[in-house]
Amino acid sequence: xxxxxxxxxxxxxxxxxxxxxxxxxxxxxxxxxxxxxxxxxxxxxxxxxxxxxxxxxxxxxxxxxxxxxxxxxxxxxxxxxxxxxxxxxxxxxxxxxxxxxxxxxxxxxxxxxxxxxxxxxxxxxxxxxxxxxxxxxxxxxxxxxxxxxxxxxxxxxxxxxxxxxxxxxxxxxxxxxxxxxxxxxxxxxxxxxxxxxxxxxxxxxxxxxxxxxxxxxxxxxxxxxxx
Amino acid sequence: xxxxxxxxxxxxxxxxxxxxxxxxxxxxxxxxxxxxxxxxxxxxxxxxxxxxxxxxxxxxxxxxxxxxxxxxxxxxxxxxxxxxxxxxxxxxxxxxxxxxxxxxxxxxxxxxxxxxxxxxxxxxxxxxxxxxxxxxxxxxxxxxxxxxxxxxxxxxxxxxxxxxxxxxxxxxxxxxxxxxxxxxxxxxxxxxxxxxxxxxxxxxxxxxxxxxxxxxxxxxxxxxxxxxxxxxxxxxxxxxxxxxxxxxxxxxxxxxxxxxxxxx
Numbered sequence: 015x016x017x018x019x020x021x022x023x024x025x026x027x028x029x030x031x032x033x034x035x036x037x038x039x040x041x042x043x044x045x046x047x048x049x050x051x052x053x054x055x056x057x058x059x060x061x062x063x064x065x066x067x068x069x070x071x072x073x074x075x076x077x078x079x080x081x082x083x084x085x086x087x088x089x090x091x092x093x094x095x096x097x098x099x100x101x102x103x104x105x106x107x108x109x110x111x112x113x114x115x116x117x118x119x120x121x122x123x124x125x126x127x128x129x130x131x132x133x134x135x136x137x138x139x140x141x142x143x144x145x146x147x148x149x150x151x152x153x154x155x156x157x158x159x160x161x162x163x164x165x166x167x168x169x170x171x172x173x174x175x176x177x178x179x180x181x182x183x184x185x186x187x188x189x190x191x192x193x194x195x196x197x198x199x200x201x202x203x204x205x206x207x208x209x210x211x212x213x214x215x216x217x218x219x220x221x222x223x224x225x226x227x228x229x230x231x232x233x234x235x236x237x238x239x240x241x
Numbered sequence: 242x243x244x245x246x247x248x249x250x251x252x253x254x255x256x257x258x259x260x261x262x263x264x265x266x267x268x269x270x271x272x273x274x275x276x277x278x279x280x281x282x283x284x285x286x287x288x289x290x291x292x293x294x295x296x297x298x299x300x301x302x303x304x305x306x307x308x309x310x311x312x313x314x315x316x317x318x319x320x321x322x323x324x325x326x327x328x329x330x331x332x333x334x335x336x337x338x339x340x341x342x343x344x345x346x347x348x349x350x351x352x353x354x355x356x357x358x359x360x361x362x363x364x365x366x367x368x369x370x371x372x373x374x375x376x377x378x379x380x381x382x383x384x385x386x387x388x389x390x391x392x393x394x395x396x397x398x399x400x401x402x403x404x405x406x407x408x409x410x411x412x413x414x415x416x417x418x419x420x421x422x423x424x425x426x427x428x429x430x431x432x433x434x435x436x437x438x439x440x441x442x443x444x445x446x447x448x449x450x451x452x453x454x455x456x457x458x459x460x461x462x463x464x465x466x467x468x469x470x471x472x473x474x475x476x477x478x479x480x481x482x483x484x485x486x487x488x489x490x491x492x493x494x495x496x497x498x499x500x501x502x503x504x505x
Contacts (some may be wrong), residue, residue: 192410
């Protein structure tokens with residue numbers, strides 16, 4: 015144990031880390047927003063849709079959940095540009111992450127939707143709620159409340175997984191770490207620094223999701239009980 | 242207790258024996274055995290590769306064969322990879338490394354380097370129709386590179402301000418990015434370009450200009466000064482008689498630069 019820690023690169027390179035972390039945040043917030051939308055729609059189709067729609071959605075979900083994210087990213091980045099559609103690394107990364115996030119969200123939201131009892135739907139019917147009102151207020155919101163912990167975990171996992179978009183030259187946090195590491199040969203220290211930054215981001219995200227949960231789920235906020 | 246002591250004594254004796262072997266001069270050992278073991282990576286054409294009969298060939302292989310012949314020794318090829326070139330020397334698996342090994346200060350701490358026998362050029366390559374001829378022409382362009390390589394460092398420092406550098410993790414990913422059309426201009430080692438052209442001739446890749454020349458040296462185990470001197474003598478002699486230049490011409494179609502020719 016004669017290793018000499020040397021964090022002096024931080025003095026000069028910290029703006030790189032900040033810009034990398036900022037890109038990571040942008041990539042993941044976009045992917046979470048669109049991925050959640052895709053997943054919610056797909057989940058509704060999987061539960062209530064006609065078999066004609068259910069099959070392709072099921073195929074999409076299984077395809078994505080059973081192939082590596084890195085391969086999906088390469089297919090979007092290299093595959094699409096081979097076909098003539100040239101997208102930047104950041105755009106490709108968001109597309110791949112949305113597609114990936116969508117599949118996982120589908121399964122999580124499906125579990126939530128299926129937990130809504132039939133009696134609830136009948137009650138909504140009796141009260142004269144329209145179909146859209148029923149889906150929004152009686153199905154989706156309570157469903158989301160039930161699976162919210164799983165959902166926010168998945169969001170944080172996506173943030174951590176976004177590190178592999180450095181492979182297609184998106185200059186996010188991990189790519190910055192690789193740059194600095196290859197300049198300074200201080201790999202141990204550099205990766206300690208990014209680990210701390212990722213940890214801080216995770217804590218920040220979890221806090222954010224908790225706050226969003228408070229706003230979204232009025233019932234829980236007021237009664238402080240699980241659904 | 243007695244048993245442990247005996248075992249310990251044996252171990253000490255064995256260690257003394259081993260260190261004696263290590264102290265013998267490598268050049269003497271090589272001459273005694275009549276063969277020289279040279280580590281070459283055959284995955285780096287045209288430095289090291291295999292021909293149609295699966296025999297080792299390439300600039301490094303021919304250099305090694307020439308060296309062995311001139312020293313009156315039999316050449317024995319030791320297969321290696323980029324990462325295991327230096328360990329091959331350190332652990333005594335090979336007497337020399339002739340495997341597109343460029344000099345770095347970090348490496349010089351653990352092995353000795355001979356004079357340069359060839360060069361590795363880093364270049365800017367692009368599609369035929371792209372009009373770039375010097376660094377300044379890259380202004381406003383997107384240029385691919387491989388993270389952490391010497392050409393990445395050079396472009397980062399010396400490239401024009403308006404150039405967008407896109408960094409990939411390795412040569413393969415960068416090549417894929419070029420072939421699939423993500424980038425039209427990229428920096429790489431000279432030898433990569435013909436391989437890409439072979440994979441997809443439709444992209445019409447060509448070398449635009451040379452970024453830098455790196456001296457390639459023969460690696461010798463640290464402290465084997467007589468062997469090192471012998472190798473250096475051989476290199477200078479073969480630069481003088483033009484044989485190393487002929488090899489460079491054969492594989493790259495160009496003469497050795499002054500960096501090699503004007504060595505003392």
